[in-house]
Amino acid sequence: MSLSEFGLIERYFRHCGVAREDVRVGVGDDAAVLECPPGQHLVAAMDTLVDGVHFPHGAPPDSIGYRALAVNLSDLAAMGARAAWALLALTLPEADEGWLSQFAAGFAKLARLHNLALVGGDTTRGPLCVTVQVLGHVSGSAMLRSGGRPGDALFVSGTPGDAAAGLALEQGRWPESGGTQYLRERFLFPTPRMELGERLREYASACIDVSDGLLGDAGKLAAASGCGAEIVYADLPLSEPLVRVAGAERAHELALTGGDDYELCFSVGPGQLAQLLAQMPPERWGYRRIGSLRQAPGIDLVRDGAAVRLPPSGYDHFAGTGR
Amino acid sequence: MSLSEFGLIERYFRHCGVAREDVRVGVGDDAAVLECPPGQHLVAAMDTLVDGVHFPHGAPPDSIGYRALAVNLSDLAAMGARAAWALLALTLPEADEGWLSQFAAGFAKLARLHNLALVGGDTTRGPLCVTVQVLGHVSGSAMLRSGGRPGDALFVSGTPGDAAAGLALEQGRWPESGGTQYLRERFLFPTPRMELGERLREYASACIDVSDGLLGDAGKLAAASGCGAEIVYADLPLSEPLVRVAGAERAHELALTGGDDYELCFSVGPGQLAQLLAQMPPERWGYRRIGSLRQAPGIDLVRDGAAVRLPPSGYDHFAGTGR
Numbered sequence: 296m297s298l299s300e301f302g303l304i305e306r307y308f309r310h311c312g313v314a315r316e317d318v319r320v321g322v323g324d325d326a327a328v329l330e331c332p333p334g335q336h337l338v339a340a341m342d343t344l345v346d347g348v349h350f351p352h353g354a355p356p357d358s359i360g361y362r363a364l365a366v367n368l369s370d371l372a373a374m375g376a377r378a379a380w381a382l383l384a385l386t387l388p389e390a391d392e393g394w395l396s397q398f399a400a401g402f403a404k405l406a407r408l409h410n411l412a413l414v415g416g417d418t419t420r421g422p423l424c425v426t427v428q429v430l431g432h433v434s435g436s437a438m439l440r441s442g443g444r445p446g447d448a449l450f451v452s453g454t455p456g457d458a459a460a461g462l463a464l465e466q467g468r469w470p471e472s473g474g475t476q477y478l479r480e481r482f483l484f485p486t487p488r489m490e491l492g493e494r495l496r497e498y499a500s501a502c503i504d505v506s507d508g509l510l511g512d513a514g515k516l517a518a519a520s521g522c523g524a525e526i527v528y529a530d531l532p533l534s535e536p537l538v539r540v541a542g543a544e545r546a547h548e549l550a551l552t553g554g555d556d557y558e559l560c561f562s563v564g565p566g567q568l569a570q571l572l573a574q575m576p577p578e579r580w581g582y583r584r585i586g587s588l589r590q591a592p593g594i595d596l597v598r599d600g601a602a603v604r605l606p607p608s609g610y611d612h613f614a615g616t617g618r
Numbered sequence: 619m620s621l622s623e624f625g626l627i628e629r630y631f632r633h634c635g636v637a638r639e640d641v642r643v644g645v646g647d648d649a650a651v652l653e654c655p656p657g658q659h660l661v662a663a664m665d666t667l668v669d670g671v672h673f674p675h676g677a678p679p680d681s682i683g684y685r686a687l688a689v690n691l692s693d694l695a696a697m698g699a700r701a702a703w704a705l706l707a708l709t710l711p712e713a714d715e716g717w718l719s720q721f722a723a724g725f726a727k728l729a730r731l732h733n734l735a736l737v738g739g740d741t742t743r744g745p746l747c748v749t750v751q752v753l754g755h756v757s758g759s760a761m762l763r764s765g766g767r768p769g770d771a772l773f774v775s776g777t778p779g780d781a782a783a784g785l786a787l788e789q790g791r792w793p794e795s796g797g798t799q800y801l802r803e804r805f806l807f808p809t810p811r812m813e814l815g816e817r818l819r820e821y822a823s824a825c826i827d828v829s830d831g832l833l834g835d836a837g838k839l840a841a842a843s844g845c846g847a848e849i850v851y852a853d854l855p856l857s858e859p860l861v862r863v864a865g866a867e868r869a870h871e872l873a874l875t876g877g878d879d880y881e882l883c884f885s886v887g888p889g890q891l892a893q894l895l896a897q898m899p900p901e902r903w904g905y906r907r908i909g910s911l912r913q914a915p916g917i918d919l920v921r922d923g924a925a926v927r928l929p930p931s932g933y934d935h936f937a938g939t940g941r
Binding site for chain 2: 325383414416
């Protein structure tokens with residue numbers, strides 16, 4: 296492998312996003328120079344994917360490139376922000392051109408979809424690890440985790456649990472059957488809910504992205520809001536493939552505790568609720584009410600009329616799951 | 619180790635930088651929300667340090683935390699930007715509290731010096747690797763690599779080569795003697811030239827930070843400017859400890875090709891030269907003229923009146939040095 300670092304970056308990443316007029320200096324100088332739109336706030340997120348931790352060793356490179364961007368976009372969606380620019384720090388054991396070209400294609404696919412420019416970053420040698428930093432804008436107030444109030448309705452977008460099932464399938468822990476391709480795709484190529492997040496700013500009192508499992512992330516939203524929450528077991532939105540592949544009981548469990556969904560969990564106050572449901576029909580926007588915030592701390596799962604207190608069991612890199 | 623990821627971040631990084639009024643939302647939500655000053659451009663850099671590649675395995679944690687920020691600040695200095703905010707992505711094999719507290723102390727020391735707020739990031743489990751993303755501002759035009767013209771004077775700050783000698787000492791490749799502590803410190807705790815960079819915007823036609831070796835980085839500045847350069851061997855600024863420890867010949871070689879200095883290399887046009895030297899005396903600001911840009915491409919080293927064409931031999935992660 297004789298291509299230099301600089302050649303690699305040049306070749307695969309210079310045209311990895313879109314060209315934007317607000318990029319004064321992009322990849323190739325010591326730093327990027329960018330124009331912030333007047334009157335808006337800058338929103339910044341940064342997430343890392345580690346080989347064998349956040350994706351299986353040997354995962355498809357286009358999925359790794361796509362997901363490294365998706366997980367960051369999802370953070371911006373949770374704030375109600377619109378994405379503009381990204382920086383990419385890629386650590387690689389070797390400069391494999393086939394791998395790089397697929398990785399870049401996965402990244403570029405999602406970048407183009409959200410009009411995002413790749414403006415800088417770093418390529419280094421070492422164990423495979425990808426950090427992406429995304430910058431975006433929000434006009435007015437960003438959605439925070441902390442704005443929920445007791446009595447607010449609690450919602451989730453999409454069908455959580457699918458990605459965790461997809462990961463189990465990717466890792467060969469579950470047998471193949473009908474519907475498994477759909478679930479794999481939900482893990483490999485999750486959909487950051489950018490448009491939903493941007494629109495929800497008008498209605499939601501609080502929002503968080505569901506990356507570590509719905510239960511844990513809803514718990515974080517509730518705790519940041521000084522509340523607890525009740526989640527209704529029967530109201531969890533489950534995909535048909537998930538129920539078919541996992542069975543109903545395990546599907547509910549995955550919807551509550553599986554990670555990597557990159558959906559949005561949000562609360563809406565009584566004053567905004569009717570307007571939300573009228574202006575953004577749940578069927579069209581793909582979200583569903585799963586419960587409510589309440590004054591008492593902690594999360595209860597309401598099943599068959601009985602409430603069961605649940606331990607906070609979100610995804611945690613250094614405790615429990617070993618991830 | 620039972621502290622959760624979230625507890626770790628909270629404990630060590632929440633107060634790792636300064637509090638700034640332009641941070642609307644810092645660590646703890648899905649993303650940070652920041653106020654860009656009107657009329658200024660945003661400047662963004664991101665660099666990664668990998669264990670055993672960019673620092674010796676077992677390096678002091680405070681140095682790793684400090685350097686992870688310093689290498690990024692140096693990129694901002696090269697643009698003439700002032701730093702404001704940083705995000706930190708830390709991948710760790712285990713959550714060692716002693717290590718984390720020293721790492722955070724090293725990071726915080728430099729952050730406080732430059733009025734920088736740590737506003738977000740990610741902590742993950744995996745082989746030790748640190749990515750920092752720094753955001754800053756520049757009013758007016760940033761310095762680019764590409765603005766140099768034939769005939770411009772070429773300068774470098776500080777005494778390049780020191781850090782490479784310091785690394786050799788840290789790795790036990792060189793014997794200890796008088797002056798070695800100074801050289802080690804130059805590797806472990808380099809000084810990003812923030813004030814110099816910000817002031818140079820008035821005078822410099824082009825600027826780059828010297829991270830990969832003076833020869834390679836001067837070559838990048840010259841090439842980006844569509845020029846070549848002559849560097850005068852006798853004019854290389856060498857520290858007394860470097861000459862003492864390495865000898866004159868090896869000291870010159872390290873000044874040309876050693877990495878990790880994080881000094882600035884810059885060019886100044888004839889129209890600005892007298893003003894630069896008068897307004898920013900080299901002795902006070904710690905920089906020195908080392909040659910000139912010229913029309914013919916490539917870099918010549920002028921020694922004892924003879925010019926020798928040098929191969930571009932900058933630091934390169936995937937070719938040559940094996941880093």
